[in-house]
Amino acid sequence: MENNIEKNVADNIKALRLQAGLKQSELGEKIAYSDKTVSKWENGLSVPDITALCALADVFGLTVDDLTKENAVENLARISGDEARANRANEIAMMCLSVMSVVLVACFVYTALWLFQNVNFWQVFVWMVCPSALIAYRFNRVNYNVKWVNALTLSLFLWALLAALFLQFINYMMWPLFFIGLPLQAMIIISTLFRKPKKPRR
Structure with a gap:
């Protein structure tokens, strides 16, 4: 279960970053982390702490819970469509x-x-x-x-x-x-x- 959450977070960060048209360095600047740290998150080498997850959720307009679930990009599109x-x-x-x-x-x-x-x-x-x-x-x-x-x-x-x-x-x-x-x-x-x-x- 924990591995699934870590994989979901890694996949979601990368997918959401690409959808937003951001480089790893640009995303890092927005949340006050280095591009190397963002790269580790996306490759599943490390997991963002709660502070980083909150910052990422604010950037992408999602909740922290959304970031831990599968297909955050599709969920974001659905939310945007509903809005x-x-x-x-x-x-x-x-x-x-x-x-x-x-x-x-x-x-x-x-x-x-x-x-x-x-x-x-x-x-x-x-x-x-x-x-x-x-x-x-x-x-x-x-x-x-x-x-x-x-x-x-x-x-x-x-x-x-x-x-x-x-x-x-x-x-x-x-x-x-x-x-x-x-x-x-x-x-x-x-x-x-x-x-x-x-x-x-x-």
């Missing part, structure tokens, strides 16, 4: 809450004007599409940057804005506004779907 899924779920939840906040404000404005001013400001539900589309655009741009989603959300913002302006001032018959949307739509498509990111200068 990524949890973070993604939290981000989606935050985006939905932000959009729902916009809807709530729109409902509050509509209700307040209806009750206290006897005004049927139904256009507010068209206006609310604009910030909602921008929230969705920013969420995608920051987290995934899927081109067609960027194009879709910006297009939704554009036409919702033009429709809101037209409906807000419908007595002025501002239908030519929609002609402005055509070149703007073309610009959105070109900038989101066809423009390639610039390579950084060396």
Whole structure:
């Protein structure tokens, strides 16, 4: 049993170091040990003491117990995957809450004007599409940057804005506004779907 633990520790240190792209000397610097000591650990010639194991666990983002078990690299990948899924779920939840906040404000404005001013400001539900589309655009741009989603959300913002302006001032018959949307739509498509990111200068 003890030999298995020693072998697991040796194999895990080497595998985790290689996965992190570290040399033995670089790993040694991080935990205040020499590269020769790290080499002995990896070759099973010696075993890290509890202080070294704690330092290694901190560097690789694992527990000391994980270092003594088989396949620490696979366990780390599983943990990272679980954390990524949890973070993604939290981000989606935050985006939905932000959009729902916009809807709530729109409902509050509509209700307040209806009750206290006897005004049927139904256009507010068209206006609310604009910030909602921008929230969705920013969420995608920051987290995934899927081109067609960027194009879709910006297009939704554009036409919702033009429709809101037209409906807000419908007595002025501002239908030519929609002609402005055509070149703007073309610009959105070109900038989101066809423009390639610039390579950084060396």
